[in-house]
Amino acid sequence: MTDIAIIGGGPAGLSAAINARIRNKTVLLVTNDYKDSYLAKAERVDNYLGLPGLGGQELMEQFRKHAESQGVEEVNKRVISVMPMGESFFLSYESEVAEAKTIILTTGVVPAGKLPGEGEFLGKGVSYCATCDGMLYRGRKVVVVGKSADAVEEANYLHEIGCQVTFVADKEGTRGLAEGVELVTAKRLEIRGDKAAEALIADGREIPADGIFILRQAISPQDIMQGIQVENGSIVTNKRMETSIPGVFAAGDCTGRPYQIAKAVGEGQVAALYAAEYIDKMKKEN
Template sequence: MTQHYDTIVIGAGPGGMTAAIYTARANMKTLMIDRGIYGGQMNNTAEIENYPGYVSIQGPELAEKMYASTTALGVEYAFGNVEHVMAQDALTWRVITDMDEYTADSVILATGSQYKKLGVPGEEQYAGRGVSYCAVCDGAFFKGEHVVVVGGGDSAIEEASYLAGIADRVTVIHRRDTLRAQKILQDRAFANDKINFIWDSEVQSIIGDDTKTTAVQIKNRKTGEVSELATSGVFIYVGLLPVSEPFASLNVTDEEGWVVTNDQMETTQPGVFALGDIRQKTLRQITTAVGDAAIAGQNAYAYSENVKMAKLTAK
């Protein structure tokens, strides 16, 4: 028999776990589903320095603390890749994964986003063999070597600073002549003599031999000059894409796939809420995901209470 829950949270990043804490504290039977380990992108972050209560904390450590809070409240956790979310009837949602099916009064979408790829020759070929999207995961493989970081936002500059503590030299390649990262991150990178910058340039291709990455081909956007830069590793941070494919049929996304909500985290589908980095928003941080989650969790509780009342009335 398909298990029924008061709410199902899809995604176990900081937002998803916070939403589950709020619904569980409201005595809602809560299931949290994720296709990987809880914590989301926190597990790929070496140091978190802007989360209240901690001067600095390792991403995986914060993930463990949040997860412990959910299990202490009785939140159930299931592994699975969500394939579809659909209405079973006017008051019930069905969530189908590659492993099981569940039903719920409400659903909270918290699947976040994933790193965008460059889409250049060699990127796929050398993925895992010099090409990476996670410095924390793969930085140790490049101890004492030269690595390239592509991008100019917070993630790129944070990870360049992290890699500078491992690699011999880090080169940041950015398509503009100024960074988009927070000033404190910029100042830290500019002050590090192991980090240098190539401005107004784009990676055209990633070059390697039979086993590993050996260089990148770079084109200057202003002069058109093409050159090669020898490197052992290429770390790519050029933006994010929403993980929203399973929800396309709900018609709650914009043309780029971001889920659109109001300030109550409600989508256009009654009983479907969304939070964090999957939303159409400008600031994507752990703190903003957690704030969204508190609102989504509380409103999922209010909605679930209305559903229960409607079902009693129908009887």
């Protein structure tokens, strides 16, 4: 079992990981490819203390090297859910699971707004993970809504296992789709069905489907962890970066404005220190 699982590998997540390791805690960092982050795409960063004028990707590489030097274990996958299990938590990331004593959410800003029908049919024909649920739809019609860098790869995987795949994107020119995967370009999307999802409506066109995979770069904290308190799209925390769920902490952009590197790094440190304190307290009580 890992001491601290950190979801998100931006400045807040890496800061939390480094400080957790300094406190001699084991760390599992689960994150998307950092090159797809907003920071990595920044041309120049001038307001981070002591390191002015670096490009966003260069700054991220410095952060990551520091974390690697502390022995931080990194897994490049998308977290689907976190479930409390008494005195620990189970993480599901694509087709794998892990157990941790505490959780630190550093998911950044997740674009707001679900598709109409998405929440209603989640788990009833709507999925966020093709690798996890793809085999359930073998030989059946599926739609992939591509909003992440790996969406084409996931669509091709579904095609390989025998699904009839339609790939829906909001722009033309999607590269790498396997032959036999239909590409539909549309911006206005809606999921319809009765007791389960039955079709995606794409700019007024109905695309019948047994399964609809919505592949975003990240999943909102409320969907990852049911019951966590959120206000205006941000996770509610106290000064110790504790959330409404005992043993779960949050840091960085996911806790609200200002969206600045210095804030994220500081909150990541605070979250790690109090997560370590939480673990030590649990040991004494047991």
